[in-house]
Amino acid sequence: MIKTDIAIVGGGPAGLCAAISAASQGANVTIIEKASNLGGQLIKQTHMFFGSQKQYASTRGIDIPDILMNELKKLGSLVNVMLDSTVLGLYEDGVLTVEQNNKYIKIKPDSIIIATGASEKFLAFPNNDLPGIYGAGAVQTLMNVHGIKPGNKVVMVGAGNIGLIVSYQLLQAGIEVKAIIDAAPKIGGYYVHASKVRRMGVPILTSHTVKYAHGKEVLKKVTIVKLDNNWQEVPGSEIDIDADVMCISVGLSPLAELLWQVGCDMIYVPELGGHVPVRNQELETSVKGVYVAGDVAGVEEASSAMVEGRLAGLCAAKNLGYAKENFEELKNDCIEQLYSLRSGPVGEKIRAGLSKVIV
Structure with a gap:
């Protein structure tokens, strides 16, 4: 003892x-x-x-x-x-x-x-267990601790401080961030972080969520969808984004x-x-x-x-x-x-x- x-x-x-x-x-x-x-x-x-x-x-x-x-x-x-x-x-x-x-x-x-x-919290959507779908902390560990590039094209889910900061770190590592999406009608992170990624050309899509992850053995594409004021999907608003990494940062x-x-x-x-x-x-x-x-x-x-x-x-x-x-x-x-x-x-x-x- x-x-x-x-x-x-x-x-x-x-x-x-x-x-x-x-x-x-x-x-x-x-x-x-x-x-x-x-x-x-x-x-x-x-x-x-x-x-x-x-x-x-x-x-x-x-x-x-x-x-x-x-x-x-x-x-x-x-x-x-x-x-x-x-x-x-x-x-x-x-x-x-x-x-x-x-x-x-x-x-x-x-x-x-x-x-x-x-x-880290996670999200429920079809194929959310595909290789290439990470929590934001895992992506940070790969890049900033082990020096490993997680992929080439990233969709970031979550526009809080962690999502915005990790998106900027991905850009610094030479990785393309296709979009940052958030189900809320406005971002949850500081504007100073959002401004840095916007200046680098990354769209931030609020009132959007993940509808489907595509791929058989690894992630190939992400379908996102717009949400209305009642957090319901807007019919016909789906957008397909080519990506080999989805980074989940939802709290x-x-x-x-x-x-x-x-x-x-x-x-x-x-x-x-x-x-x-x-x-x-x-x-x-x-x-x-x-x-x-x-x-x-x-x-x-x-x-x-x-x-x-x-x-x-x-x-x-x-x-x-x-x-x-x-x-x-x-x-x-x-x-x-x-x-x-x-x-x-x-x-x-x-x-x-x-x-x-x-x-």
Whole structure:
């Protein structure tokens, strides 16, 4: 049985920042990450971040893990990292069971921060299992991590930030983006991202969806169709597009299995991506000592995930007796950063969702 003050499940942006924050207050921290490296989705995000300097604005996502890793190294033995480690269960006695390289390990933390992120949603349409149909995250991994070209002609489904950003990255890789489509009547991503792909000649077709994927062994063609104001297909509006890749970017779902298992109160909140836990201002769930941060708490941008991670780490450490003199200052700064990131019309959906789960 491994003992630790705080176990952090997930070594992405939220988990890394939670570890830095908690260890900086003096707590002993163990990060458990299923991949062979830390950084989560950051390792394939080549675009520059928005926000403020505190959220690494104007820094490319792929460079942020190194910055965070340098912060971790300064904390020395207070931080233990377990890579290639999959959490199998979280039980009522607070024990985590982990599989690492065919070894079965038990960890008993005093508190737990769940920062497991989210998984990609998919679409139902005929032949949606053809080779050549990917989630946007898979395309990013192929291109930006492994340097592999997914294909030559792409139809992007989804005009949120991820769909727009990945479309631009495809263009940078010399791949033709035939069209970006979205079932909604207007795009969901920032106009700055949409403007970049439009200037490069890519049409963005709102109120359109996929009707059919053509091909026997691989994707050859995509049929899209226009939707009316009631989200019904408009007869005779079908368009055929030659493509060998369809990239699906229609949102994320929080990876909340461990929260369900340990008995956290959960609420379905569409604005936050699906079922998310009820939590207080310190990101502690209804189960004492279990905290959340990042997309598992509600799907947002990586900037918000990092700030939530710092807030959860601070509060988890404080509630174990590790608060330093600067605790209140750091906590209030995190709260102010989150308020700023969620302000304005862009954050309206997130604010509406959070109002249902913060107690």
